[in-house]
Amino acid sequence: MKFLDLCKVYIRSGAGGGGCVSFRREKYIEYGGPDGGDGGTGGSVWAEAVDGLNTLIDFRYQQHFFAKNGQPGMGRQRTGKDGDDIVLRVPVGTEILDEDQETVICDLTEVGQRVQLARGGNGGFGNLHFKSATNQAPRRSNPGQDGVERTLWLRLKLIADVGLLGLPNAGKSTFLAATSNARPKIADYPFTTLHPNLGVVGVDNAEFVVADIPGLIEGASEGRGLGDLFLGHVERCAVLLHLVDGTSETVAEDYTTILAELEAYGGGLADKPRITVLNKIDAIDEEARESACKYLEKLSGQHVMMMSGVAGDGVTDVLRALRRQITEDRLRQKPVEEDEPWRP
Numbered sequence: 582m583k584f585l586d587l588c589k590v591y592i593r594s595g596a597g598g599g600g601c602v603s604f605r606r607e608k609y610i611e612y613g614g615p616d617g618g619d620g621g622t623g624g625s626v627w628a629e630a631v632d633g634l635n636t637l638i639d640f641r642y643q644q645h646f647f648a649k650n651g652q653p654g655m656g657r658q659r660t661g662k663d664g665d666d667i668v669l670r671v672p673v674g675t676e677i678l679d680e681d682q683e684t685v686i687c688d689l690t691e692v693g694q695r696v697q698l699a700r701g702g703n704g705g706f707g708n709l710h711f712k713s714a715t716n717q718a719p720r721r722s723n724p725g726q727d728g729v730e731r732t733l734w735l736r737l738k739l740i741a742d743v744g745l746l747g748l749p750n751a752g753k754s755t756f757l758a759a760t761s762n763a764r765p766k767i768a769d770y771p772f773t774t775l776h777p778n779l780g781v782v783g784v785d786n787a788e789f790v791v792a793d794i795p796g797l798i799e800g801a802s803e804g805r806g807l808g809d810l811f812l813g814h815v816e817r818c819a820v821l822l823h824l825v826d827g828t829s830e831t832v833a834e835d836y837t838t839i840l841a842e843l844e845a846y847g848g849g850l851a852d853k854p855r856i857t858v859l860n861k862i863d864a865i866d867e868e869a870r871e872s873a874c875k876y877l878e879k880l881s882g883q884h885v886m887m888m889s890g891v892a893g894d895g896v897t898d899v900l901r902a903l904r905r906q907i908t909e910d911r912l913r914q915k916p917v918e919e920d921e922p923w924r925p
Contacts, residue, residue, distance in 0.1 A: 584638070585640075595649045597620050601708070623651045624663070628689065629671070637675070648664055651664045653725070680733065698731065702729075705724045741792035757793045777793060784904055821850070856902055858885070860890060864889075886898060
């Protein structure tokens with residue numbers, strides 16, 4: 582299934598049905614009077630966050646969503662049928678923006694959250710509605726109200742607990758593959774990750790979701806490389822895991838490059854809790870790793886951990902550090918498997 586996190590949709594609510602002009606015509610009834618019914622209400626357009634979706638790919642193949650119109654009123658005081666509503670089923674974490682792509686209409690962050698995007702038009706009054714003591718035979722009715730037509734943008738921001746940051750080939754996909762059942766593409770050339778990947782990681786009877794995004798390079802905020810659009814997927818994370826390639830000859834520049842891109846992006850990413858890890862320590866000697874670690878600690882002003890995603894060295898310690906940074910309400914407890922006696 583292809584990943585898509587931004588799409589445009591066209592919606593239109595249903596128009597209301599027109600009112601009816603009708604008079605009661607029956608034998609032996611001299612003064613039947615008006616009996617025209619009201620028109621039905623048009624259908625509305627809703628958006629609902631559902632479970633089991635993590636992409637907007639469905640909206641690439643269907644972009645137009647038009648609700649049904651209300652039926653017109655009829656004689657014998659019969660009201661027209663209301664138009665059926667239409668519901669856009671979107672993944673949790675979807676932002677709905679106006680046509681300018683800046684005005685946020687709503688942010689669906691919980692399963693079952695529902696919002697009305699376009700209200701259906703009201704039905705028109707039939708001539709029965711205008712009956713009065715001074716106007717006993719009205720011959721007028723109202724037309725139905727028109728529907729609302731809008732152009733909207735859907736932008737998905739994945740709901741994850743941990744976001745991976747780093748330059749291309751820093752070992753982010755390797756870390757995700759080593760700690761979860763996710764199978765991202767891994768290769769020895771830059772930009773092997775072209776779209777975000779999610780993985781569920783478990784440690785100490787708790788589980789949390791890790792998001793791997795394409796690597797950032799210097800000038801990503803200006804559009805270089807794959808840009809910084811994918812940083813939106815780590816805005817909702819509780820903690821960021823910054824991986825620095827220990828085999829790089831410019832460890833300090835690699836670290837400051839990511840920080841500069843976070844500050845250029847904004848959105849409070851630079852202020853989020855962040856754990857810095859020197860990765861690929863299995864490929865360098867002990868003296869080089871200690872020197873790089875001390876230099877990073879001086880730059881970041883915090884403790885820097887060391888890890889090797891391939892060899893598995895220090896991975897558990899990093900996962901436990903991430904777990905401590907995540908609030909308890911975001912952690913999911915793993916079911917405890919009880920040993921039951923074997924039965925034939």
